Amino acid sequence: xxxxxAKPAETQEPDINDQAQLxxxxxxxxxxxxxxxxxxxxxxDIIKNNNGSITLAQLASKLSIPNVNSDHLYRILRFxxxxxxxxxxxxxxGVDKVYSLKPIGTLLLRDAERSMAPIILGLTxxxxxxxxxxxxxxxxxxxxxxxxxxxxxxxxxxxxxxxxQSQLFNEEMAGETRxxxxxxxxxxxxxxxxxxxxxxxxxxNGTTIMAIYETFPHIKCTLYDLPHVIANSRDHPNVQKVSxxxxxxxxxxxxxxxxLILHDWTDEECVHILKKCKEAIPKETGKVIxxxxxxxxxxxxxxxxTRLLLDIDMMVSTGGRERTLDDWDNLLxxxxxxxxxxxxxxxxxSLIEAFP
Ligand SMILES: C[S@@+](CC[C@H](N)C(=O)[O-])C[C@H]1O[C@@H](n2cnc3c(N)ncnc32)[C@H](O)[C@@H]1O
Ligand SMILES: O=c1cc(-c2ccc(O)cc2)oc2c(O)c(O)ccc12
Numbered sequence: 001x002x003x004x005x006a007k008p009a010e011t012q013e014p015d016i017n018d019q020a021q022l023x024x025x026x027x028x029x030x031x032x033x034x035x036x037x038x039x040x041x042x043x044x045d046i047i048k049n050n051n052g053s054i055t056l057a058q059l060a061s062k063l064s065i066p067n068v069n070s071d072h073l074y075r076i077l078r079f080x081x082x083x084x085x086x087x088x089x090x091x092x093x094g095v096d097k098v099y100s101l102k103p104i105g106t107l108l109l110r111d112a113e114r115s116m117a118p119i120i121l122g123l124t125x126x127x128x129x130x131x132x133x134x135x136x137x138x139x140x141x142x143x144x145x146x147x148x149x150x151x152x153x154x155x156x157x158x159x160x161x162x163x164x165q166s167q168l169f170n171e172e173m174a175g176e177t178r179x180x181x182x183x184x185x186x187x188x189x190x191x192x193x194x195x196x197x198x199x200x201x202x203x204x205n206g207t208t209i210m211a212i213y214e215t216f217p218h219i220k221c222t223l224y225d226l227p228h229v230i231a232n233s234r235d236h237p238n239v240q241k242v243s244x245x246x247x248x249x250x251x252x253x254x255x256x257x258x259x260l261i262l263h264d265w266t267d268e269e270c271v272h273i274l275k276k277c278k279e280a281i282p283k284e285t286g287k288v289i290x291x292x293x294x295x296x297x298x299x300x301x302x303x304x305x306t307r308l309l310l311d312i313d314m315m316v317s318t319g320g321r322e323r324t325l326d327d328w329d330n331l332l333x334x335x336x337x338x339x340x341x342x343x344x345x346x347x348x349x350s351l352i353e354a355f356p
Contacts (some may be wrong), residue, residue, distance in 0.1 A: 122172025274335035
């Protein structure tokens with residue numbers, strides 16, 4: 001608590017720690033782009049495949065880049081050590097440093113099941129960073145996103161016309177799913193156990209629904225998304241694929257899954273989607289399973305900042321938002337759901353069951 005004679009903030013001199021804090025926020029993009037470079041050149045995979053540790057000279061020789069500038073590579077490694085992603089040990093009588101992965105560094109592996117590499121490559125792609133430069137213009141226009149202003153069209157139209165970026169986006173979302181599914185099935189087994197059929201609405205390339213089928217093979221599973229997404233989605237002999245527009249209709253099933261869908265849309269659009277989902281499930285035994293962010297603005301949890309940044313991302317990219325407990329309560333009431341429960345899971349998102 002401030003004392004009564006404390007100076008107002010504007011008359012207090014910011015100290016060097018304040019400067020450092022701001023420098024680190026300003027240069028946040030630098031950290032992201034070093035990570036991107038590390039993933040692009042496959043540093044983590046090379047270290048892992050070299051029995052878990054490597055010298056600078058060995059790493060330089062294994063990169064698929066001709067004439068590697070060793071000084072530049074050294075400085076990238078030094079930064080990654082400072083960021084606690086790599087660690088090093090001095091060997092050969094102090095001549096060489098041997099680099100290895102800290103636990104967090106394994107999340108940069110491109111060939112691992114639980115990897116953040118697809119998220120790094122998606123979020124830092126030039127085309128997906130352009131809209132962030134139009135945040136100010138987005139502030140001045142009701143109903144038009146920064147993405148639309150910067151890229152000339154809404155994100156879903158852009159992805160339809162740009163297959164490479166669409167694939168990158170779908171791989172990013174699939175990477176996110178692979179990070180989540182183990183936790184989801186451990187923390188929420190009961191939620192899927194009793195189902196006989198499930199439609200994953202806006203299910204992307206099918207990674208989530210296929211993981212659900214593999215864990216709960218008694219469920220009749222359907223993947224539903226826009227036609228161009230379904231056309232490029234994975235095949236599975238026991239997962240039916242249906243293309244369409246969730247604003248127009250949703251295939252019927254006992255349960256509908258909406259994973260990272262509602263945070264893409266405004267409240268009015270969400271009410272519309274939720275009503276379509278409600279029409280597609282039985283009144284007595286049906287449910288909508290929502291896997292999405294629940295924001296607690298007061299929480300000091302490490303993921304609160306990530307959730308607030310995702311909220312800004314949704315404002316910039318899709319016109320959607322992240323929602324608090326009260327926001328979810330209001331939304332589900334407006335869409336006519338009689339009750340719901342919210343279960344935190346060990347992830348950015350929570351799991352919400354909504355009953356018609
Ligand atoms: C943020 S992604 C989430 C993908 C997936 N549920 C996941 O969590 O990995 C949103 C998905 O909604 C789909 N989508 C957007 N508009 C849609 C519409 N009108 N009808 C059906 N799907 C739509 C997109 O193609 C995309 O796959
Ligand atoms: O750029 C994104 C990122 C996400 C995202 C990444 C990781 C998570 O744990 C959750 C969400 O989601 C997005 C999204 O839903 C969207 O429509 C556009 C962009 C992104």
